[in-house]
Amino acid sequence: MTLVDRINQAARRLPAWPIYIGGVLLPVWLFWQAASGALGVDPIKALEDRLGLWGLKLIVAGLCVTPLRRFARVNLIKYRRSIGLLAFLYIVLHFLTWLLLDLGLRWEQALGDIIKRPFITVGMVGLLAMIPLALTSNDRAIRWLGSARWQKLQKLAYLVALSGGVHFLWLVKAWPLEPFLYLGAILGLLAVRVIPKRSRLAA
């Protein structure tokens, strides 16, 4: 039995619900660390950064599911919904940390930042684009929309990923490597999706 077969077999047996439990515990743990000083002397920034980065990691992970199935025949599709919903949770918490703890509800400054600061504008676009995705991440919504329309709507995830990658790159000073790696991974994962279907046969 090949490695791929083994992974697929394991995936058939392992349910998705433990991902939700672990995924919800992570921000609880981060918040507790931040409050107790374990995240350093600037806990607000640390919490903001970590939540944002975990959100972005899950967004990238979610984008991996389809190419993995198509090119490596590894089928992890049953976990994709939990990955996406947790990404949404982290990005909402990332936003709330910024609004409540960092800005302390300075509404004028918050609105000014969203309108005037391109990196925050882009981040907000990504967050807003996640809302319809999260709202339709259930079987009832799929039935209600019909599979084809639902699939089309889910393409918003590409916008979410691009917004997230650009948001991260735009907020850093100088040229550290990490944001480039994320944006590169996102662009790569989007690029493989435009490879025509029949090229798979040639491969």
Place this chain on the structure above:
Amino acid sequence: MPTKFIPDLNWSDVTPKAVFLNRRQLIAGAAALSVAGPAAAQLDYVKSDYSTDEEPNDLSDIRGYNNFYEFGTGKEEPSVNAQKLTVDPWSVKIDGMVDKPGDYDLADILSGVTLEERIYRLRCVEAWSMVVPWIGFPLADLLDRIGVQSSAKYVAFETLVRPEEMIGQRYPVLDWPYREGLRLDEAMHTLTILATGLYGEEMPKQNGAPIRLVVPWKYGFKSIKSIVRISLTDQMPETTWNMQNPREYGFYSNVNPNVDHPRWSQASERRIGGGLFGGRQDTLMFNGYEEHVAGLYAGQDLTKDY
């Protein structure tokens, strides 16, 4: 925090010396546990009227949260990576439009100097702030000794380049060496100091040992660390962050809540040490030093000369 502290007095004025030393040892001891580094030597210094009444940040905050890209771009990286830096021997090249150019040993620069404690607010361009009890002396003292020629209009500074010891310099994160500059009147201002220590001790390496600039009314990146060259010139010098992104970082970079950085507001700041629920405070014009320095910029449009 000692309960004897009265906010409208200098903290070391009101705390008995024994208690104050004891507290410092406690802090230094705590810092040594989390931040590697040998025990620093005590410095002799006098107090200054230019110190703020605000409570300084703990030594562990000041030593553990640094922007010093020569040792990595993360805030905690310099406290670890800077410990390899050799700061003795140290010499500073002073050149350009001066009467006595040369390579000066740090001991020569410090000989005859009266060190002062200057408790200053530090405002980072990233919208966080601290209060730091620097030990240093006015840059003007040094410039007067070296003799500034009348043609000089600016002072340019450079940080050491030594990639063997400064691992951040192995990558082109910035265009090394780190460069900064001041207009001559800014450099001669009594608030502008060269600092060689903080909290009464020698400068921690991650804070810019052995000698660094502190210009409290400008964003922190102007206060260049680990200086090896000071040049007097009649041309506005190139400065690192301005070279990196001229739209975002001007030559002056005075703290100004009314002139936003293009990517974030400068209206308010997070005081380090406030914890998760510390919130924000309003940023003050010239970082609260307006009465001392506003005159330097009379007639200048600070939205253009940002």
